Amino acid sequence: MIDCAACPLHKRPMFLPFTPEEIVFMRGFKVSEDTFQPGDTLLHQGERSDRLFTVLDGFATRSIQLEDGRRQVVNFVFPGDFLGLQAGIMGEMRHSVQATTPMRVCVFQRSRLWDLFRDKPDRAYDLTWIAAVEEHFLGETIATLGQRDATERVAWALARIWQRLSALGLGTTEGVQLPFRQHELADALGLSAVHTSRTVSTLREMGLVAWKRGKLNMLDPQRLFTLAGLPMEREEQRPLI
Amino acid sequence: MIDCAACPLHKRPMFLPFTPEEIVFMRGFKVSEDTFQPGDTLLHQGERSDRLFTVLDGFATRSIQLEDGRRQVVNFVFPGDFLGLQAGIMGEMRHSVQATTPMRVCVFQRSRLWDLFRDKPDRAYDLTWIAAVEEHFLGETIATLGQRDATERVAWALARIWQRLSALGLGTTEGVQLPFRQHELADALGLSAVHTSRTVSTLREMGLVAWKRGKLNMLDPQRLFTLAGLPMEREEQRPLI
DNA sequence: TTACAAACTTAACGCATGTTAATGCGGTCC
DNA sequence: GGACCGCATTAACATGCGTTAAGTTTGTAA
The missing domain is CATH 1.10.10.10 (Winged helix-like DNA-binding domain superfamily/Winged helix DNA-binding domain)
Structure with missing residues (x-):
């Protein structure tokens, strides 16, 4: 399992670096890693999930399945994206996440999400920042x-x-x-x-x-x-x- | 100015009640009230805003203006909705909010948003909850x-x-x-x-x-x-x- | 009461996009 | 090498929705 201090994502200039404090916290927050193959479903629409993910590598789609089988891809998932906030906060996923390439992800526990808010307000703020940016992209998609x-x-x-x-x-x-x-x-x-x-x-x-x-x-x-x-x-x- | 303990929104069963502690905090967080007339723009696409709002009364649209004048209404705004998270977190609004009826809103200061995360993790969690629900509705709209x-x-x-x-x-x-x-x-x-x-x-x-x-x-x-x-x-x- | 404006309705016509189906093309398995 | 398979392309035709424009209805103000 990759140590958060050596997280390969941070080599990419598009991500803000971790502070030493954040590294300590994330090491404790991260539970494990997992891999998926193309076609695998990471998160299922309509189901709860105890696991939240950050994509280390690989690509996926977030999609909504209509009653009659029609499918809408809500957006595309890239390395660095955080998955499962809906399940984490609202309880139930309203869309599915499906791998389109082999993927490697960091795994977090849903039950510890509250700890993050209680103990690490800066991390909670970052999470909300991510949600706000996501909202912006979804708005652009609607337009x-x-x-x-x-x-x-x-x-x-x-x-x-x-x-x-x-x-x-x-x-x-x-x-x-x-x-x-x-x-x-x-x-x-x-x-x-x-x-x-x-x-x-x-x-x-x-x-x-x-x-x-x-x-x-x-x-x-x-x-x-x-x-x-x-x-x-x-x-x-x-x-x- | 209405005291948060007497907030008329809380008479509606669709909203979770405030705890006594939350009332104390929100009294300090709330800066003032404001009103708008139909057609008024509460928040302007492309601009920063030092003010965040919770709608007390009245209705509005969130909409995105394209370069060539086409307009997309991203969603409708109802009493109880929180406005300005994008400006608050990302710095700049990516859509506009326009009143369609006379409105009354609570006003908060953007600069104090961070206090909320630092001092009131439960309120920060609620804010993220709201963002996650918003995300879900936007996904449904896309579908x-x-x-x-x-x-x-x-x-x-x-x-x-x-x-x-x-x-x-x-x-x-x-x-x-x-x-x-x-x-x-x-x-x-x-x-x-x-x-x-x-x-x-x-x-x-x-x-x-x-x-x-x-x-x-x-x-x-x-x-x-x-x-x-x-x-x-x-x-x-x-x-x- | 009349006049006027804003919102909505209805009709005629054209076009962008959907549907169905046939064809091509590169990759892979034997 | 041949057969197959998934994916992309192309063509022919059908249709849902946009556009333009002419009504209609309702509210409002003189």
């Missing part, structure tokens, strides 16, 4: 699904994913390895898989992106971000739990 | 916008609003007073105002609801909730900040 057409939506999703992967240091001059399939992108954007394919082709023809066999390349980031309605800023550093 | 057709969307929105107003004790046998216009509903659901009108008519013809001159009546709640993909449960009690 995208509600107001933008297919081209803008796909541009938005690719831009956001690329931005996040780059911040994680997973980009090369050869482009980034996209850990999601077109079908998942479609489920995230409220589009059919067929129309998503058409739309990606359009972006290709417009000379904005190249996306082939899981490799995404930005040919014209400026124009892509404009189309997506996003500023080309670097993401703010975020705390880790 | 609705992404997967459901116009009829289901309108049914969902009316069901959720009716549910909330009922929980607040604002329903009578004559139905509830809807504080939002069809145009705002359209902006919340990613539909045009015209199609929203058509769709409401459909629901009327199906004998599910009556909505005329701001009065909403549920003619067949069971079927409406089924169409909306919602269980007909009472909402959980929630804490107030």
Whole structure:
């Protein structure tokens, strides 16, 4: 089990470093590690979970299953993301989390979440910070699904994913390895898989992106971000739990 | 200024009561009250705000403005809702809050938010609870916008609003007073105002609801909730900040 | 009582996107 | 090498929703 002082996530510049005090606390808070394979469900919609996770490595989707089987991907999960707050705070997950690649996660105990609030207000503040940022992204997603057409939506999703992967240091001059399939992108954007394919082709023809066999390349980031309605800023550093 | 011990919101059974200790703390935390008129903007997208609010009375929308003027209503604001967490935690609002009726709000100081985490872990926990519930509703909204057709969307929105107003004790046998216009509903659901009108008519013809001159009546709640993909449960009690 | 504005309704038409189905293409297993 | 499988692409057609524009209704103020 990796010691929190040697946490590989902290090598990524997008995360705020731990103070020595935080390291001590997190060592006590962390229970174990676990791994998952593509397709595994880490957290089940409708169920409680005694375990909370921080993603060390790998990718996943958060998704909501409707009564009749339709599926909405609420957002994508990246290394550093904290999973299970809903189960931790509200008792029951309202969405599922499913691995799309092999994953490695840190495991925490739900029952000790209250300790964190009682003993470590700064960590509690960070947790709320994370929740607030999450809320902001969900709001942006709602605006995208509600107001933008297919081209803008796909541009938005690719831009956001690329931005996040780059911040994680997973980009090369050869482009980034996209850990999601077109079908998942479609489920995230409220589009059919067929129309998503058409739309990606359009972006290709417009000379904005190249996306082939899981490799995404930005040919014209400026124009892509404009189309997506996003500023080309670097993401703010975020705390880790 | 209303004393927190006499807070009118706590008369509503949907809110958890304050402990005597909490009353003492909230009296110190609350700075003042303020009122707003329909159309007033309480919090501005892109701006910081030194003030956080709890809605005592009245209704509002949270909405995101796109570069080109399109508007997405992210959700509706009801009495008891806490406003400004984003500005409080992240620094800058990513959406605006606009009154749709006259409003009365409690005012808190952003600079004292940290005190709350340091001195009152139970209140901090409640705040995070609120953020987690908010996150859950936003996820449900994303699923609705992404997967459901116009009829289901309108049914969902009316069901959720009716549910909330009922929980607040604002329903009578004559139905509830809807504080939002069809145009705002359209902006919340990613539909045009015209199609929203058509769709409401459909629901009327199906004998599910009556909505005329701001009065909403549920003619067949069971079927409406089924169409909306919602269980007909009472909402959980929630804490107030 | 009339006039006017705001909100809602209805109708006609076009287009973006969904659906179904066939095709292609790279990876993998034997 | 051949057969298969998952995934992406392309084409043909259907449809739900947007758009524009013309009513209608209600509230309000002169």
